[in-house]
Amino acid sequence: MKFAPHQAPGFDAALAALRRSGIVAYPTEGVFGLGCDPADDAALARLITLKGRPAAAGLILIAAEFSQLAPWLAPLDPALEARAAATWPGPVTWVWPASVVVDRRLTGGRATLAVRVTAHPVASALCHAFGGALVSTSANYHGEPPARTAAEVRATFGATVDAVIDAPCGGLSGPTEIRDAVTGQVLRAG
Numbered sequence: 001m002k003f004a005p006h007q008a009p010g011f012d013a014a015l016a017a018l019r020r021s022g023i024v025a026y027p028t029e030g031v032f033g034l035g036c037d038p039a040d041d042a043a044l045a046r047l048i049t050l051k052g053r054p055a056a057a058g059l060i061l062i063a064a065e066f067s068q069l070a071p072w073l074a075p076l077d078p079a080l081e082a083r084a085a086a087t088w089p090g091p092v093t094w095v096w097p098a099s100v101v102v103d104r105r106l107t108g109g110r111a112t113l114a115v116r117v118t119a120h121p122v123a124s125a126l127c128h129a130f131g132g133a134l135v136s137t138s139a140n141y142h143g144e145p146p147a148r149t150a151a152e153v154r155a156t157f158g159a160t161v162d163a164v165i166d167a168p169c170g171g172l173s174g175p176t177e178i179r180d181a182v183t184g185q186v187l188r189a190g
Contacts, residue, residue, distance in 0.1 A: 005125035014163040015129050022162035023047050025139050025153040028120050029091040030172030031146035032139035032153050034161065044105055047135060050160055052142040058108025060093055062118045062136040064127035069115045072133060074099055076181060084181050088117035089124065091172055091190055096181040114178060122167045138175060146175065
């Protein structure tokens with residue numbers, strides 16, 4: 001990356017959009033993500049509708065550090081928490097027991113929430129600048145291949161996405177691995 005993460009083209013526009021109930025696209029470890037403020041009802045509903053994602057699928061939250069995820073999560077055995085923390089920041093998403101106050105659209109109606117402390121410098125900088133966790137779902141219509149470039153996001157979504165950060169994805173060839181935080185089982189290979 002030839003610029004600081006917060007200087008990526010579109011970064012300031014994405015931050016402003018998040019603060020006004022917008023939907024933004026940004027690079028992650030493997031694919032572009034679509035995101036919004038997970039506490040913003042209107043933005044969350046708009047994102048789910050835009051993507052065409054089934055309500056039972058749930059969503060992932062990303063953060064720059066664990067403290068941004070903690071309000072969304074139920075306490076976990078310290079040994080299990082340490083196992084997840086050993087992979088962060090990094091490209092492993094953990095399905096963790098959710099706080100009882102988490103919106104069902106985030107959990108897909110389950111008692112768990114998928115979370116990751118991202119290693120992607122731009123996504124991490126966006127969470128830092130925003131001051132909290134962000135929804136992160138692959139930038140594609142449900143069932144279609146995810147976008148891997150800003151140009152692909154624009155070609156797919158056009159003006160329906162409020163801002164796109166134009167920076168490269170990380171080195172993964174696809175979405176991140178997903179593991180169960182309680183059992184350690186791999187739910188989706190990375």
